[in-house]
Amino acid sequence: MPKQITSFSNPIVKQARGLRDKKHRRAEGRFLAEGLRILTEAREAGVLPEILFYSDASHPLLRQLIDKTEAAGGDAIETNADILHKISGKENPQTVLGVYRAFDTSLARIDRDAAPLWIVAQALRDPGNIGTILRTGDAVGAGGLILVDDCADPFSVEAMRASMGALFTQKVAAARWDAFVPWLRSGPGQLVGTSLKAVHDYQEPCYTRPTFILVGNEQAGLPGAYEAECDVLVKMPMLGKADSLNAAVATAVMAYEVINQWRRMT
Amino acid sequence: MPKQITSFSNPIVKQARGLRDKKHRRAEGRFLAEGLRILTEAREAGVLPEILFYSDASHPLLRQLIDKTEAAGGDAIETNADILHKISGKENPQTVLGVYRAFDTSLARIDRDAAPLWIVAQALRDPGNIGTILRTGDAVGAGGLILVDDCADPFSVEAMRASMGALFTQKVAAARWDAFVPWLRSGPGQLVGTSLKAVHDYQEPCYTRPTFILVGNEQAGLPGAYEAECDVLVKMPMLGKADSLNAAVATAVMAYEVINQWRRMT
Numbered sequence: 001m002p003k004q005i006t007s008f009s010n011p012i013v014k015q016a017r018g019l020r021d022k023k024h025r026r027a028e029g030r031f032l033a034e035g036l037r038i039l040t041e042a043r044e045a046g047v048l049p050e051i052l053f054y055s056d057a058s059h060p061l062l063r064q065l066i067d068k069t070e071a072a073g074g075d076a077i078e079t080n081a082d083i084l085h086k087i088s089g090k091e092n093p094q095t096v097l098g099v100y101r102a103f104d105t106s107l108a109r110i111d112r113d114a115a116p117l118w119i120v121a122q123a124l125r126d127p128g129n130i131g132t133i134l135r136t137g138d139a140v141g142a143g144g145l146i147l148v149d150d151c152a153d154p155f156s157v158e159a160m161r162a163s164m165g166a167l168f169t170q171k172v173a174a175a176r177w178d179a180f181v182p183w184l185r186s187g188p189g190q191l192v193g194t195s196l197k198a199v200h201d202y203q204e205p206c207y208t209r210p211t212f213i214l215v216g217n218e219q220a221g222l223p224g225a226y227e228a229e230c231d232v233l234v235k236m237p238m239l240g241k242a243d244s245l246n247a248a249v250a251t252a253v254m255a256y257e258v259i260n261q262w263r264r265m266t
Numbered sequence: 267m268p269k270q271i272t273s274f275s276n277p278i279v280k281q282a283r284g285l286r287d288k289k290h291r292r293a294e295g296r297f298l299a300e301g302l303r304i305l306t307e308a309r310e311a312g313v314l315p316e317i318l319f320y321s322d323a324s325h326p327l328l329r330q331l332i333d334k335t336e337a338a339g340g341d342a343i344e345t346n347a348d349i350l351h352k353i354s355g356k357e358n359p360q361t362v363l364g365v366y367r368a369f370d371t372s373l374a375r376i377d378r379d380a381a382p383l384w385i386v387a388q389a390l391r392d393p394g395n396i397g398t399i400l401r402t403g404d405a406v407g408a409g410g411l412i413l414v415d416d417c418a419d420p421f422s423v424e425a426m427r428a429s430m431g432a433l434f435t436q437k438v439a440a441a442r443w444d445a446f447v448p449w450l451r452s453g454p455g456q457l458v459g460t461s462l463k464a465v466h467d468y469q470e471p472c473y474t475r476p477t478f479i480l481v482g483n484e485q486a487g488l489p490g491a492y493e494a495e496c497d498v499l500v501k502m503p504m505l506g507k508a509d510s511l512n513a514a515v516a517t518a519v520m521a522y523e524v525i526n527q528w529r530r531m532t
Contacts, residue, residue: 041507041508044507045507128394132512132515135508135511135512135515136511136512136515137506138506138507138508139502139503139504139505139506139508139511140503140505140506141505141506162512164508164510165507165508166506166507166508169506169507169508203526236405236522237405237406237525237529238405239404239405239406239407239525240403240404240405240406240407240432240435241307241310241311241404241431241432241435242307242401242404242405242430242431242432242435244430245401245402245405245518246398246401246402246428246514248512248514248515249398249401249402249514249515249518252511252515252518252519253518253519253522256502256519256522256523257522259503259505260469263503
């Protein structure tokens, strides 16, 4: 049976609210996701929240979420818009919010044979970029996103929002470069880096499955040693004054070129 | 000669700080830009600030900015990191910040013959998306961005940051749809809409100069009547669970397809 909470000082509310903070997410091994669309995406991917907060159970998809959450042993908690606002920090909070158990992000979880395309991001600092790349990854049929070195937290509220739920459908792993390279070289895979210093236009090479697209930090791009490890280093045409694209945009332009090549071959 | 300001209560500081707010920007006809890279981009595009705030004049590019700003009749004001923080609202403010006069955004300013590609965004709500689209526009050699209906403010600090200075190199216009369509049809131009309902893959059509890429609102996409006005309606392949891309990502994927076609023809 759904429970009710109407007090700001309820410890469950406080604990959920704490998950907006990275340290708390790490310590608790939990994260937040909001919105019926994203939570339904999660449910369809087989992922249910441990705690479901909602303020208006009239939507049939929300009824389904409540039932499935309770059937899986989770708590469905009816509350009000003020408390949802307190937890999410949003001015106009969604009517539903879930607390999820964080996924295991070890490289060992990545089965490269499961998809022809993988995205690797190095030291990405903007959680919105990470979320947007996950969303693009879903669209291009990538298997997931491997975060190399110190990246923004993919489980942050900002990344989750930008991913539009793709965090639940894409695999996410995190690793140091020194661990990623031996893992990559232990199996098939073409590492494709995007770089201002590249000689080849990004439409020149023939991309082979599985392709790993490597994008670098928003400001600094890829370190030289990382570029040297790439099997192919390519650049996009830059016809204006700027010398680079937004990291999530560059990833998408690159990823669509790869799948467009493969679409022509089939 | 540069002036000095070290007081938070100085009216020039208060006025500059007010420009973080859209109402103040409108009322004053001014906007803020921060960072040596972006302000240098502006200078190279021939745009100088009315007021330049800086905390450390040791960089030669900043010396140039100070000289040019003063030569053009603007004020260069030496201040400190605390005041730059107060104006910009950023935790780690840039060492330089400019107050610029807002540009005229009437459609009449757009010379379609000046570029083969233009981007049109309808009801985009995220200033980061607007900035990112401007940055992409620069990269693909677009002439500029036409904002249709109620869009986020391209002169906001968030849009400026995401544009990486492209706000100074791309033309920006704003118009209601009812004014945009007659303007568009008064000259040559292919209006290309991206839509989930499209029949054609985005690689099928032959894009002709000038192409106007039309992207819709982040949540709702393009209204039906707007889609009906398009000369071509296309969709990108979506291989996963999601049915759409981030608006700035979709614009970039579309724009690179257009210029890739043109690159093959030359």
